[in-house]
Amino acid sequence: MWYASGMTVLPMLEIKELVKIYGSGANAKTAVAGISLTIPRGSFFGLLGPNGAGKSTIIQCVTGITQPTAGQILVDGTDVVKEYKKARTKVGLSPQEFNVDIFSTPVELMDYMGGYYGIPKEQRQTKIEELIARFDLEAHRDLKFQKLSGGLKRRAMLGRALIHTPDLLILDEPTAGVDVEQRRDLWAYLKELNEQGKTIILTSHYLEEVQYLCKDIAIITAGKIVAEGTKEDFVTKEGSLETAYLKIIEASKTKTV
């Protein structure tokens, strides 16, 4: 629990002893092995790790795409399994893969998603116009998703994730395939969102992106957290996040061996 002025302030995300095992018997594969994590409200949190470390699985457990095998996840104090409907309204997801109908336009994607979240038409249209303008999608608003460039696709996905103004925004590799200029623009927007109080979880293989944006960081390998702290903890000790990250990953490999 977090306390401020004598009042209890719930963390935005609490993960307690989360386990996710895919398959069963001889084919069982542990993707997440008992992770606990607390992310305070207003944090910009970086989740780092090599491919297959379990980052996307954690995100999928939080958003309801995957069912946890054991443990508990609370979003703003709401259990994502027991009170899943309420929990879903608090989270917005921009996933790593384009999980969309490729024949839909950016406007349609946002409109359908807003509808799914129960946002009334007028409110939805206002929000769509705001997001279309913010992500500079005006010229592409009625183009099919499949016709968009990689950067435009990412922006459309981000718009879809923000349509219901979630308290917690989860970004799984949001700038993969995005050019430098657009990436900088996106960073500025994410900073702005975070400064307005939005809690953001970011996974990325671009460590300079994480170093620039995130306040708190956890590093995961083989389904376990191997390091956790503020950005300063990592950067001050090793000079850069990249150096710290590589050392930690190397050390975790040695331990495993």
Next chain:
Amino acid sequence: MSINWIGLYTMVRREVKRTLRVVVQTLVAPVISATLYIFIFGTVIGTQISAVAGVPYINFVFPGILMLAVINASFSSASSALYFMRFTRGIEEILIAPFSYLEMLFGLVGSAVMRALMVSFLILAVGVLFGAVSLLHPVLFVGYVASIAAIFAILGIIVALWAESFEQLQVMNTFVITPLTYLGGIFYSITFLPAVAVTLTKLNPFFYFADGIRFSMIGVSEASGLVGAGVIITLLIGLGILIVQLFKRGWKIRS
């Protein structure tokens, strides 16, 4: 939490848009098939056949022709929509949204029923043109069409969850739905059949589907309306519970 009405409406609206996006496949093709059936059974063969159950042959078979189109529209809408959502991972849009498992069922079934109703009204219009239509109990007609469409939408969902290839998507249609439909008395009266075949036909739920629609349209029935309603309601509830359980377990949609 309260019912997500806007979400449910959005699911149906999206499917209607998808239906209109491929209008030739979803609406024009079934109407052309039904028109050919009506022309052949009404004008070509029908004029050579004496009245069946006291009504002209085309009036007798028209409800069955309509039912065939309804079944196909509903089944293919639900199965293809969900299968493609699984295939493209678009299902994640539904999974991360605030839908209960029952709402997911209603949204997917409602979308398929909407397409089936669109097809049925278009075929009704064709029937009117050919003089093959009467509609004695319109409310009952809509009730039967919607219920039967809902049953086949649920079957479509089951197949879409189970299938791992486009070929498997067609299995139930080819080996279950088509034979049972054609053997369910849509083109003939069961009075034409020997006693054993009558008994077997009465074990076929599709017989009650066609009979119900026929009664609502021309007032002719060869089965007990109560038994028919019982079969439809039992299937709807039983299959509905099964799907909600499958969604709850996340079978084939949550890893």
